Amino acid sequence: MKQSCKHxxxxxxxxxxxxxxxxxxxxxxxxxxxxxxxxAEFERDEDFGPLLKTAALVDIPPIHFAPRAIPVADSIFHxxxxxxxxxxxxxxxxxxxxxxxxxAVLIVSIALHLLVGTFLLNFELGSVRRGSITDYSIVxxxxxxxxxxxxxxxxxxxxxxDVEQVAMEPVAVVLDADLPPMDVPDVGPELQGAIEQDQPxxxxxxxxxxxxxxxxxxxxxxxxxxxxxxxxxxxxxxxxRLDPRLRTKQGLMRGASRQTENAVLGGLKFLARTxxxxxxxxxxAEAVERGNTEVRGDHDTAITGLALLSFLGAGHSEATGKYRxxxxxxxxxxxxxxxENGSWLxxxxxxxxxxxxxxxSEAYGMAGAKSSAAQxxxxxxxxxxxxxxxxxxxxxxxxxxDTSVTGWQIMACKSGEVAGLKVPEEAxxxxxxxLNSKVDPETGRTGYRSPGKGSNAMVAVGLVCRLFLGQQPGxxxxxxxxxxxxxxxxxxxxxxxxxxxxxLGMFQMGKGHWKExxxxxxxxxxxxxxxxxxxxxxxxYKGITHADRGGRIYVTAMNVLSxxxxxxxxxxxx
Amino acid sequence: MNVNSSVSPSVAGHVDRTPSPLEVAANVITExxxxxxxxxxxxxxxxxxxxxxxxxxxxxxxxxxxRSRAQIEQIRNVRAWIFQVTINTAKDHxxxxxxxxxxxxxxxxxxxxxEAPDPASAAAENEQLNQLxxxxxxxxxxxxxxxxxxQNGELTYEQIAGILHLPVGTVKTRMRYxxxxxxxxxxxxxxxx
Numbered sequence: 001m002k003q004s005c006k007h008x009x010x011x012x013x014x015x016x017x018x019x020x021x022x023x024x025x026x027x028x029x030x031x032x033x034x035x036x037x038x039x040a041e042f043e044r045d046e047d048f049g050p051l052l053k054t055a056a057l058v059d060i061p062p063i064h065f066a067p068r069a070i071p072v073a074d075s076i077f078h079x080x081x082x083x084x085x086x087x088x089x090x091x092x093x094x095x096x097x098x099x100x101x102x103x104a105v106l107i108v109s110i111a112l113h114l115l116v117g118t119f120l121l122n123f124e125l126g127s128v129r130r131g132s133i134t135d136y137s138i139v140x141x142x143x144x145x146x147x148x149x150x151x152x153x154x155x156x157x158x159x160x161x162d163v164e165q166v167a168m169e170p171v172a173v174v175l176d177a178d179l180p181p182m183d184v185p186d187v188g189p190e191l192q193g194a195i196e197q198d199q200p201x202x203x204x205x206x207x208x209x210x211x212x213x214x215x216x217x218x219x220x221x222x223x224x225x226x227x228x229x230x231x232x233x234x235x236x237x238x239x240x241r242l243d244p245r246l247r248t249k250q251g252l253m254r255g256a257s258r259q260t261e262n263a264v265l266g267g268l269k270f271l272a273r274t275x276x277x278x279x280x281x282x283x284x285a286e287a288v289e290r291g292n293t294e295v296r297g298d299h300d301t302a303i304t305g306l307a308l309l310s311f312l313g314a315g316h317s318e319a320t321g322k323y324r325x326x327x328x329x330x331x332x333x334x335x336x337x338x339x340e341n342g343s344w345l346x347x348x349x350x351x352x353x354x355x356x357x358x359x360x361s362e363a364y365g366m367a368g369a370k371s372s373a374a375q376x377x378x379x380x381x382x383x384x385x386x387x388x389x390x391x392x393x394x395x396x397x398x399x400x401x402d403t404s405v406t407g408w409q410i411m412a413c414k415s416g417e418v419a420g421l422k423v424p425e426e427a428x429x430x431x432x433x434x435l436n437s438k439v440d441p442e443t444g445r446t447g448y449r450s451p452g453k454g455s456n457a458m459v460a461v462g463l464v465c466r467l468f469l470g471q472q473p474g475x476x477x478x479x480x481x482x483x484x485x486x487x488x489x490x491x492x493x494x495x496x497x498x499x500x501x502x503x504l505g506m507f508q509m510g511k512g513h514w515k516e517x518x519x520x521x522x523x524x525x526x527x528x529x530x531x532x533x534x535x536x537x538x539x540x541y542k543g544i545t546h547a548d549r550g551g552r553i554y555v556t557a558m559n560v561l562s563x564x565x566x567x568x569x570x571x572x573x574x
Numbered sequence: 575m576n577v578n579s580s581v582s583p584s585v586a587g588h589v590d591r592t593p594s595p596l597e598v599a600a601n602v603i604t605e606x607x608x609x610x611x612x613x614x615x616x617x618x619x620x621x622x623x624x625x626x627x628x629x630x631x632x633x634x635x636x637x638x639x640x641r642s643r644a645q646i647e648q649i650r651n652v653r654a655w656i657f658q659v660t661i662n663t664a665k666d667h668x669x670x671x672x673x674x675x676x677x678x679x680x681x682x683x684x685x686x687x688x689e690a691p692d693p694a695s696a697a698a699e700n701e702q703l704n705q706l707x708x709x710x711x712x713x714x715x716x717x718x719x720x721x722x723x724x725q726n727g728e729l730t731y732e733q734i735a736g737i738l739h740l741p742v743g744t745v746k747t748r749m750r751y752x753x754x755x756x757x758x759x760x761x762x763x764x765x766x767x
Contacts, residue, residue: 014746014749014750015751019725019749019753021726048757048760050705051702051703051706051760052725052756053725054703055706055707055710056613056616056617056620056710056721056722056725056726057612057613057614057616057726058612058615058625059618062608062611063607063608063611063615063629064612064635065604065607065608065630065633066604123586189741259604259605259608259609262601262605268610523605523608524609526605526609527605527606527609527610531598531602531652532647554714
């Protein structure tokens with residue numbers, strides 16, 4: 001026994017410091033369960049692993065990794081091997097190059113050619129690309145990189161001055177005002193022709209902003225959401241997603257990068273690839289892993305809702321974007337699978353319903369009159385309102401006390417409200433009542449079924465719901481406490497559900513929370529994305545909490561939503 | 575600006591272009607280096623003992639990887655490959671006689687990551703951290719190498735064995751010694767018995 005303990009203890013140093021291979025892990029964990037002495041030893045030193053991890057890192061100003069200077073020289077020599085030979089002192093030709101001026105002339109000539117070439121290329125592509133600011137793809141051939149880098153710099157300069165020019169005095173916006181008309185004809189996706197002519201342009205957007213500002217100066221309603229005028233209003237929130245320029249601007253202002261945007265594009269590409277003919281996605285984790293997306297799972301409607309949300313979050317709607325057909329198909333699928341009472345309860349129960357109602361509300365909010373989701377979304381919201389429990393909450397089967405399930409209903413109603421759907425005041429009051437009944441005001445933790453007791457994911461859900469229900473960070477200490485809990489816990493690579501909510505919450509908390517969270521979260525998530533083969537663009541689901549019920553598609557949709565945080569919703573309180 | 579010229583072409587412009595395999599590879603490499611820079615620079619810093627050089631070495635490693643981006647399809651684990659290239663670059667660097675005289679534990683600008691909530695516990699944490707940093711720096715180079723590849727590189731022992739051309743058992747033994755050393759350094763200060 002003693003001998004085996006010694007052995008385990010040697011090996012388990014690795015385990016203890018989080019440095020153990022998976023194969024050894026199970027064995028050591030087994031031993032720890034039976035051997036109290038070893039366990040005590042471990043508990044004494046449990047802080048050591050994180051400390052060691054920190055110690056091995058160094059904090060330095062960020063390095064800008066860009067292959068620019070050297071590749072240009074490389075490529076010149078590769079393109080013109082003769083020059084390389086002439087310039088190489090070991091080459092037999094070198095002795096003929098006695099005159100240094102000849103070399104200089106050669107270099108100048110090459111440089112000129114290159115310059116003219118680049119200019120022409122730029123000119124030629126300019127017609128398409130000059131306005132294109134969402135072209136994030138990192139390119140590596142010398143000429144293309146030159147163009148893109150220039151272009152990106154230009155956009156940066158332009159947008160930065162833009163951002164400075166915007167005045168910052170806070171403006172309050174009455175949400176219920178200026179609603180789009182509710183009486184929307186139920187139309188399919190065959191409106192393609194009309195679509196091009198009716199996308200929100202900058203002027204139109206400016207008008208909307210002005211209108212919002214005017215409204216704010218007038219009557220103030222009971223539920224006022226404060227925003228600053230550079231942040232636009234929640235009404236315009238969907239419009240920001242729709243306009244690539246505004247989206248990019250928002251993204252850049254809030255910490256998005258080429259990497260995060262590339263990851264979003266990759267994720268959406270994967271989702272588009274795995275969508276089935278009927279517009280749905282598979283929640284069958286094993287089948288998808290084998291490459292078969294046709295096999296039904298238990299939560300297909302819920303997963304379809306999530307995937308749809310991730311397309312909507314990047315500006316693809318029934319009327320806009322490359323993935324317009326995918327979005328239309330998904331909306332149609334959800335319309336077809338909705339029960340007569342407005343519910344989507346087949347699989348995922350109330351969870352699935354909240355997700356689908358949220359997705360349909362956003363689909364309607366983004367495409368307006370061109371959306372076929374309006375009625376379905378309103379029916380979905382109505383079902384939520386009817387099913388709300390006495391305490392304001394929901395459970396798997398309807399009324400209940402489950403914070404996680406309730407979170408989706410709250411977000412659905414919020415999305416519906418922003419889209420102009422009818423959400424009764426009493427339902428909102430119920431949500432607030434429910435959240436208040438689940439929070440421990442001392443710690444700021446929102447519990448799962450009882451106050452303050454639950455995972456960090458529930459803390460994040462609570463925070464996000466409060467923010468979206470209009471509670472301001474400065475006014476309710478619970479919000480700051482919850483954000484502190486999340487900040488302390490940090491992003492969790494094994495829980496995309498928690499990460500999604502926490503990222504959304506930290507983004508809305510803004511100052512003092514967001515920057516650090518974003519740094520800890522986004523690039524690490526990007527680095528975990530699969531890059532090669534048929535899973536390129538997706539994220540692995542193994543080892544991720546709850547992910548066995550939705551598999552790779554679930555994890556990918558959640559992560560894409562997290563990476564869209566920069567422009568998906570506008571910051572409400574700054 | 576009217577609608578058609580401002581929105582639609584840019585949407586079209588951005589969606590129609592699929593990046594070439596080379597572009598994707600370069601993209602992957604850049605992302606890895608950006609997201610791993612603390613780990614990479616940390617590893618090189620402890621190996622060479624010089625903070626200034628560490629940055630340059632990592633950048634040099636980046637260029638090496640970038641130049642061989644065409645072969646990235648054949649690389650099974652990009653993360654492991656990047657660490658391999660970086661560690662080898664650092665070793666080459668140390669072999670050169672000029673640079674061998676490196677300054678141990680460089681200047682103050684290598685500030686620790688601190689997650690401590692308040693200054694008091696930050697100070698205590700910092701003291702522990704410095705102790706630990708010194709201990710890492712003082713590890714024997716063979717153990718140090720294995721430790722850094724595992725801790726910062728998060729490579730499996732098999733991957734480390736492959737990179738260093740050693741049996742897996744040897745790698746694990748070195749790791750164990752390294753951890754014992756580090757733990758000892760801490761128990762001397764943190765847990766006086």
